[in-house]
Amino acid sequence: MIAHLHIGGITIQTFGIFFALNFISWGLVAAKRLGELGKPPDWAYEIVVAAVLGGLIGARAYYLIQNHGSLHGSLLGNVFGGSGLVWYGGLLGGTIAVLLWARWRGFFSLQLVDIAAIGLPLGYAIGRIGCQVAGDGDYGKPSHLPWAMGYADGTTPTPPGVTAQPTPIYETVSMGLVALVLWHLRDRFRPGVLFAMYLVLAGLERLIVEFWRRNNHVLGGLTAPQLESIGLVIAGAIALSLTARRHGGLGRASRGATLAAAA
Amino acid sequence: MTAGCHNRLVLLRQIALVLGVFVGATLLALLFGAKNLGTALTFGQIAFAATLVAVILTSKRPDRES
Numbered sequence: 001m002i003a004h005l006h007i008g009g010i011t012i013q014t015f016g017i018f019f020a021l022n023f024i025s026w027g028l029v030a031a032k033r034l035g036e037l038g039k040p041p042d043w044a045y046e047i048v049v050a051a052v053l054g055g056l057i058g059a060r061a062y063y064l065i066q067n068h069g070s071l072h073g074s075l076l077g078n079v080f081g082g083s084g085l086v087w088y089g090g091l092l093g094g095t096i097a098v099l100l101w102a103r104w105r106g107f108f109s110l111q112l113v114d115i116a117a118i119g120l121p122l123g124y125a126i127g128r129i130g131c132q133v134a135g136d137g138d139y140g141k142p143s144h145l146p147w148a149m150g151y152a153d154g155t156t157p158t159p160p161g162v163t164a165q166p167t168p169i170y171e172t173v174s175m176g177l178v179a180l181v182l183w184h185l186r187d188r189f190r191p192g193v194l195f196a197m198y199l200v201l202a203g204l205e206r207l208i209v210e211f212w213r214r215n216n217h218v219l220g221g222l223t224a225p226q227l228e229s230i231g232l233v234i235a236g237a238i239a240l241s242l243t244a245r246r247h248g249g250l251g252r253a254s255r256g257a258t259l260a261a262a263a
Numbered sequence: 264m265t266a267g268c269h270n271r272l273v274l275l276r277q278i279a280l281v282l283g284v285f286v287g288a289t290l291l292a293l294l295f296g297a298k299n300l301g302t303a304l305t306f307g308q309i310a311f312a313a314t315l316v317a318v319i320l321t322s323k324r325p326d327r328e329s
């Protein structure tokens with residue numbers, strides 16, 4: 001694994017490269033969808049900037065809250081330290097920042113939430129490449145499967161001779177397929193349904209993958225991300241159920257309705 | 264062919280493409296001497312994601328289903 005690249009005297013973290021690619025892809029997809037909805041594609045770049053800033057603050061804050069007992073040194077030193085980002089914190093921070101942007105732009109609608117429903121799994125799939133290449137500890141439990149591998153040069157290395165399940169690869173493939181399917185269904189359902197589907201699918205994916213990962217159990221034999229995933233699945237299922245009950249179904253009548261809702 | 268049927272075929276073709284690229288890039292990495300299968304799969308993972316982004320950005324809007 002390659003945690004760092006040294007180019008022209010500059011050290012670049014490989015995780016950072018994929019972190020950036022994640023947001024670039026996000027922006028391109030959002031721009032395309034905004035264009036389809038008759039909105040300015042340039043808004044995509046504003047959304048990405050808001051998501052990056054909010055996501056970084058949220059991911060770091062969540063890490064500091066989770067690990068406050070094991071941190072040493074000053075508060076500022078810990079806040080701006082080199083590592084420690086948690087996905088769910090980033091999701092929360094990014095969501096709040098994008099919603100604030102939407103309110104400012106007058107685009108506070110379920111259409112925006114559905115754009116995020118495609119960008120989030122796509123970004124997750126790309127971000128997990130960074131985890132895999134950097135060997136940052138997001139890999140699985142020790143294993144002797146034919147595709148198990150060691151992360152001896154990772155930022156969180158495996159012990160010599162130990163091989164582990166490359167769970168970031170599982171996550172890239174599964175969430176990448178989720179992004180592709182949701183992208184394909186983008187005009188088919190009522191506004192907000194895509195995001196509810198994302199919540200259910202993302203929750204299920206993480207719930208299952210966690211059984212191979214090496215996070216500590218916190219309650220009932222489940223890890224913290226598994227408990228959070230169950231929350232996502234329930235929230236998504238409730239949203240789908242309420243939408244179906246209120247409108248007599250989840251489908252949308254026509255593409256004209258998409259544009260009418262976006263207007 | 265109905266719009267719904269056509270849309271499903273397009274989706275299946277796209278899924279087959281991204282998974283095919285994943286497998287193909289993994290096999291190529293093995294052929295070129297990847298240290299182990301996990302490392303080869305990492306190349307497959309990168310190729311999968313790159314193809315996925317390309318497929319999403321170049322795909323046409325699905326036909327309207329009645």
